[in-house]
Amino acid sequence: xxxxxxxxxxxxxxxxxxxxxxxxxxxxxxxxxxxxxxxxxxxxxxxxxxxxxxxxxxxxxxxxxxxxxxxxxxxxxxxxxxxxxxxxxxxxxxxxxxxxxxxxxxxxxxxxxxxxxxxxxxxxxxxxxxxxxxxxxxxxxxxxxxxxxxxxxxxxxxxxxxxxxxxxxxxxxxxxxxxxxxxxxxxxxxxxxxxxxxxxxxxxxxxxxxxxxxxxxxxxxxxxxxxxxxxxxxxxxxxxxxxxxxxxxxxxxxxxxxxxxxxxxxxxxxxxxxxxxxxxxxxxxxxxxxxxxxxxxxxxxxxxxxxxxxxxxxxxxxxxxxxxxxxxxxxxxxxxxxxxxxxxxxxxxxxxxxxxxxxxxxxxxxxxxxxxxxxxxxxxxxxxxxxxxxxxxxxxxxxxxxxxxxxxxxxxxxxxxxxxxxxxxxxxxxxxxxxxxxxxxxxxxxxxxxxxxxxxxxxxxxxxxxxxxxxxxxxxxxxxxxxxxxxxxxxxxxxxxxxxxxxxxxxxxxxxxxxxxxxx
Numbered sequence: 001x002x003x004x005x006x007x008x009x010x011x012x013x014x015x016x017x018x019x020x021x022x023x024x025x026x027x028x029x030x031x032x033x034x035x036x037x038x039x040x041x042x043x044x045x046x047x048x049x050x051x052x053x054x055x056x057x058x059x060x061x062x063x064x065x066x067x068x069x070x071x072x073x074x075x076x077x078x079x080x081x082x083x084x085x086x087x088x089x090x091x092x093x094x095x096x097x098x099x100x101x102x103x104x105x106x107x108x109x110x111x112x113x114x115x116x117x118x119x120x121x122x123x124x125x126x127x128x129x130x131x132x133x134x135x136x137x138x139x140x141x142x143x144x145x146x147x148x149x150x151x152x153x154x155x156x157x158x159x160x161x162x163x164x165x166x167x168x169x170x171x172x173x174x175x176x177x178x179x180x181x182x183x184x185x186x187x188x189x190x191x192x193x194x195x196x197x198x199x200x201x202x203x204x205x206x207x208x209x210x211x212x213x214x215x216x217x218x219x220x221x222x223x224x225x226x227x228x229x230x231x232x233x234x235x236x237x238x239x240x241x242x243x244x245x246x247x248x249x250x251x252x253x254x255x256x257x258x259x260x261x262x263x264x265x266x267x268x269x270x271x272x273x274x275x276x277x278x279x280x281x282x283x284x285x286x287x288x289x290x291x292x293x294x295x296x297x298x299x300x301x302x303x304x305x306x307x308x309x310x311x312x313x314x315x316x317x318x319x320x321x322x323x324x325x326x327x328x329x330x331x332x333x334x335x336x337x338x339x340x341x342x343x344x345x346x347x348x349x350x351x352x353x354x355x356x357x358x359x360x361x362x363x364x365x366x367x368x369x370x371x372x373x374x375x376x377x378x379x380x381x382x383x384x385x386x387x388x389x390x391x392x393x394x395x396x397x398x399x400x401x402x403x404x405x406x407x408x409x410x411x412x413x414x415x416x417x418x419x420x421x422x423x424x425x426x427x428x429x430x431x432x433x434x435x436x437x438x439x440x441x442x443x444x445x446x447x448x449x450x451x452x453x454x455x456x457x458x459x460x461x462x463x464x465x466x467x468x469x470x471x472x473x474x475x476x477x478x479x480x481x482x483x484x485x486x487x488x489x490x491x492x493x494x495x496x497x498x499x500x501x502x503x504x505x506x507x508x509x510x511x512x513x514x515x516x517x518x519x520x
Contacts, residue, residue: 013040212255212263214270222246222253224279225270235281238473238510239288241462242266258442258463260328265291299324306337310344312363316393323366325373330442336373339427340366346423347416356415364402364416365423367395371403383407447499452491452507457483469506470495476513484511 013036216222226233226246233244241262245254255270257263269291273279276287300317303324307315315323326337347365352358371386380388387404398414405417406424445463452461452472457479461472472491474484488509495505 212267214253216251232279235284240266243464258445265295302327310362319393322370329373340369342427343423347419350419361416364399364420368403368406368420381409383409451494472509474511476511484509
């Protein structure tokens with residue numbers, strides 16, 4: 001492009017000079033033309049020189065670029081040739097290995113063919129010998145049949161019968177010996193397991209207790225507990241169903257009741273009332289109701305602690321509450337919760353000795369007597385009732401069967417059932433564990449209360465003074481004063497005809513009238 005630029009400029013300048021020469025004077029035009037021609041020639045020469053130099057530079061650049069491309073192509077070709085050589089080398093190595101393997105396979109195939117041919121020859125020889133032996137055997141059998149006058153099938157049958165009789169005799173002898181040996185060892189092992197189990201579990205003696213001692217800071221508090229004309233002590237006895245004995249014992253009063261829950265409610269209520277200092281019938285009713293709720297919460301806590309101590313998990317909350325209520329129940333003078341804990345531990349140890357599930361056994365042992373703590377008296381045996389409760393609250397079938405069968409009310413279907421039965425006997429039958437006198441006494445007092453509770457209009461009934469007094473509270477809306485007197489006579493007659501008791505029973509019917517209004 002530069003080589004053509006300068007001539008065009010010169011031509012343009014000449015044209016300008018030509019046009020200017022026509023209008024300017026001749027002298028000046030000539031001079032100007034000469035100068036212009038010189039400049040044009042110089043410009044043309046310069047342009048030619050620049051074009052030549054540019055052409056040489058472009059040629060040199062083209063040559064350099066060509067040389068670079070050539071070197072790059074040669075290097076790529078060399079690399080490709082190198083890779084091709086490497087691949088060819090690997091292929092040759094692979095071919096050599098494959099040829100070696102093929103040679104080995106050919107040698108192995110040849111050996112196998114030789115062995116196969118050898119075995120085929122042996123097989124043909126053996127087959128021919130078997131045929132010869134079969135023919136000889138047939139000949140011998142025919143000779144034996146002639147001599148014994150029996151066919152082959154008959155001889156075979158007789159031989160089988162004789163072998164069968166011998167096997168039966170040997171088996172009977174073995175079974176008899178095994179049974180005798182098992183009886184001897186089983187008794188020894190059972191005694192060993194029971195003794196080890198008993199030795200590993202600590203036991204507690206039964207305590208017959210129907211009274212609680214409430215200690216006082218001074219004898220002056222006795223008068224506040226009794227109240228004016230005995231209204232406070234009557235209110236406490238009416239709310240709790242516990243007989244309060246205030247005698248000459250220094251700084252103490254006696255709480256008497258066969259029901260441990262009632263006795264505990266009365267003790268805690270007295271403790272709150274004495275600490276608070278306000279003792280009057282309205283306050284007594286409020287504190288007793290509050291304590292009753294507190295005892296319910298404590299029952300749940302006792303159940304939770306018991307379950308955690310024994311390592312039992314996933315027990316239904318209602319079953320936990322029932323376990324807690326065992327603390328306030330007794331069986332033949334033996335605390336039911338302590339008995340159940342003891343049976344649970346015994347079951348766990350015995351199940352572990354026998355290689356069974358120890359956790360499941362402990363669970364069944366703890367729950368085996370839950371049927372003894374119903375809210376109301378039930379005619380169903382406690383084992384069946386406990387089994388029904390366990391099934392209702394999602395316990396496993398083996399646990400339910402162990403609960404229901406521990407007194408043989410139902411058939412045992414699992415190995416847990418005899419373990420629970422044995423451990424229950426170990427806990428209850430040991431010397432000093434149970435006393436039947438207390439249990440029959442408590443049952444008599446419960447029956448005495450039930451006589452009154454079965455009648456219409458009766459709200460509460462409490463057996464006091466070891467069953468010598470029955471205090472009955474009736475609903476004032478349903479029973480009048482005249483009917484209360486008749487009710488007292490009716491209850492006393494019913495006790496005479498339906499119950500057997502020592503001495504006399506005093507029946508007191510109490511009808512309380514309340515007038516309540518609210519000021520707004």
